[in-house]
Amino acid sequence: MVDPATGDVVGEAPDLGPDALDGVVARATEAWRGWRADSAARSAALLRAADAVEAAGDGLARLLTREQGKPLAESAAEVARTAARLRYFAGLAPRTRRVDDGRPVRSEVRWRALGPVAAIVPWNFPLQLAAAKFAPALAAGNTVVLKPSPYTPLATLELGRVLADVLPEGVLTVVTGREPLGARLAAHPGIRHVTFTGSVPTGRAVAAAAGPSLARITLELGGNDAAVLLDDIDVERIAERLFWAAFRNCGQVCMAVKRVYAPAGLHARVVDALAQYAKSVVVGPGLAPGTLIGPLNNGPQLARVESVTERALAEGARAAAGGHRLDGPGHFYAPTVLTDVPPGSAVVTEEQFGPVLPVLPYRSVDEAVEAANGTGFGLGGSVWGTDLDRAEEVADRLECGTVWINHHAELSLAQPFAGIKDSGVGVAGGPWGLYGNLRPFVVHRPGEGWA
Numbered sequence: 001m002v003d004p005a006t007g008d009v010v011g012e013a014p015d016l017g018p019d020a021l022d023g024v025v026a027r028a029t030e031a032w033r034g035w036r037a038d039s040a041a042r043s044a045a046l047l048r049a050a051d052a053v054e055a056a057g058d059g060l061a062r063l064l065t066r067e068q069g070k071p072l073a074e075s076a077a078e079v080a081r082t083a084a085r086l087r088y089f090a091g092l093a094p095r096t097r098r099v100d101d102g103r104p105v106r107s108e109v110r111w112r113a114l115g116p117v118a119a120i121v122p123w124n125f126p127l128q129l130a131a132a133k134f135a136p137a138l139a140a141g142n143t144v145v146l147k148p149s150p151y152t153p154l155a156t157l158e159l160g161r162v163l164a165d166v167l168p169e170g171v172l173t174v175v176t177g178r179e180p181l182g183a184r185l186a187a188h189p190g191i192r193h194v195t196f197t198g199s200v201p202t203g204r205a206v207a208a209a210a211g212p213s214l215a216r217i218t219l220e221l222g223g224n225d226a227a228v229l230l231d232d233i234d235v236e237r238i239a240e241r242l243f244w245a246a247f248r249n250c251g252q253v254c255m256a257v258k259r260v261y262a263p264a265g266l267h268a269r270v271v272d273a274l275a276q277y278a279k280s281v282v283v284g285p286g287l288a289p290g291t292l293i294g295p296l297n298n299g300p301q302l303a304r305v306e307s308v309t310e311r312a313l314a315e316g317a318r319a320a321a322g323g324h325r326l327d328g329p330g331h332f333y334a335p336t337v338l339t340d341v342p343p344g345s346a347v348v349t350e351e352q353f354g355p356v357l358p359v360l361p362y363r364s365v366d367e368a369v370e371a372a373n374g375t376g377f378g379l380g381g382s383v384w385g386t387d388l389d390r391a392e393e394v395a396d397r398l399e400c401g402t403v404w405i406n407h408h409a410e411l412s413l414a415q416p417f418a419g420i421k422d423s424g425v426g427v428a429g430g431p432w433g434l435y436g437n438l439r440p441f442v443v444h445r446p447g448e449g450w451a
């Protein structure tokens with residue numbers, strides 16, 4: 001594993017083979033028998049897990065920055081969110097419910113765990129996305145086999161060691177290695193739920209792999225979120241917040257703003273304000289004090305960002321800021337604001353997943369909404385305006401799972417998170433995330449008046 005800021009080796013992770021994976025799933029199945037039995041003990045263990053993550057916070061955050069690249073403060077925030085998620089789900093339990101259709105029977109819906117869950121996650125938020133999967137799965141009474149990306153296994157392995165001290169053996173196991181490890185895990189007959197976060201093509205492969213075992217699938221996939229600016233915005237006032245909605249974590253955020261639609265009359269001012277801000281931001285190694293944007297996480301991702309940007313420039317786009325790599329050994333790319341971009345350019349229609357933002361003009365709100373809805377993605381979107389009621393009316397027309405007004409990508413632990421179209425299958429987050437890891441178990445017995 002190399003540090004994306006320096007190219008230095010950070011560490012190594014084991015490459016797990018198929019026989020060892022069978023052993024891990026067998027132990028997860030064995031551990032499930034005890035873990036599913038006692039919800040109070042589970043809740044207490046998850047609270048201890050949250051404390052343990054916080055206690056290990058500084059070391060985890062530094063390791064995360066070294067292998068992922070993000071500024072240290074963002075890694076610390078990611079560790080804090082990992083602990084917060086454990087604490088949130090420790091306090092959630094499914095509700096038993098009586099259902100009634102007017103006949104003299106008593107039907108009671110209880111909830112049962114599914115069994116071993118495979119959690120497969122990408123490299124942009126290794127700890128926080130892992131916790132978004134294992135915290136609800138464990139709270140529901142399942143055991144978990146967690147596979148991080150081969151680009152970022154180290155902080156996750158360390159997290160696994162920290163949690164091994166407070167969770168029973170086999171309840172959460174971190175497995176690392178190159179493909180086909182993920183494919184084998186998704187297809188494993190002992191796995192009862194595959195919960196995956198990553199790209200759309202890999203999501204399709206995971207769904208196909210899980211087909212023969214009929215395991216449940218939850219897929220949180222890519223996004224190409226649009227921000228629609230209305231004509232009553234105060235450009236200079238929103239520029240900084242809009243910038244960070246697109247460029248946080250070097251733009252490597254599934255629900256980052258990836259396209260901006262600005263009214264034609266304000267377009268030049270929006271481009272200018274974003275470009276001025278982009279030029280002022282400190283880009284550097286995540287461990288250096290003052291860094292606000294780190295490197296891209298890996299070479300292929302840097303090459304992809306470079307390629308979609310160069311294609312757009314060749315098609316007539318202009319870089320109002322950036323548009324090039326930065327010197328040095330790391331995977332650094334200058335924060336880039338593009339204007340005059342042809343609407344069909346790949347930087348608009350695909351997910352760039354990096355520090356490059358196209359700003360497109362529109363003439364009518366209908367045109368902007370149609371363009372915002374005009375890709376195969378449907379993760380998030382936002383509308384920015386001073387008249388909040390009008391902004392909400394426009395927001396209501398966006399085809400996506402979450403829409404924000406005057407900000408973007410803010411999430412509460414208690415809300416559902418679900419993409420539509422190519423952006424996902426199933427629901428994570430809040431109680432929906434808990435029930436996504438459970439199956440109903442119905443007890444049907446005669447009630448009063450049964451003949």
Ligand code: NAD
Pocket residue numbers: 120121122123124129147148149150179181182183184186197198199200202203205206209220221222223253254255351353379419423424
């Ligand atoms: P990726 O799809 O390449 O990899 C994701 C994970 O799947 C990694 O652990 C990888 O090793 C594993 N994998 C690769 N091939 C596999 C296979 N055939 N079977 C099973 N697992 C396999 O994605 P990435 O490049 O690591 O991450 C970036 C993508 O993730 C972007 O598209 C981004 O939008 C998406 N993402 C989505 C969300 C969300 O919540 N919707 C959050 C973060 C990232």
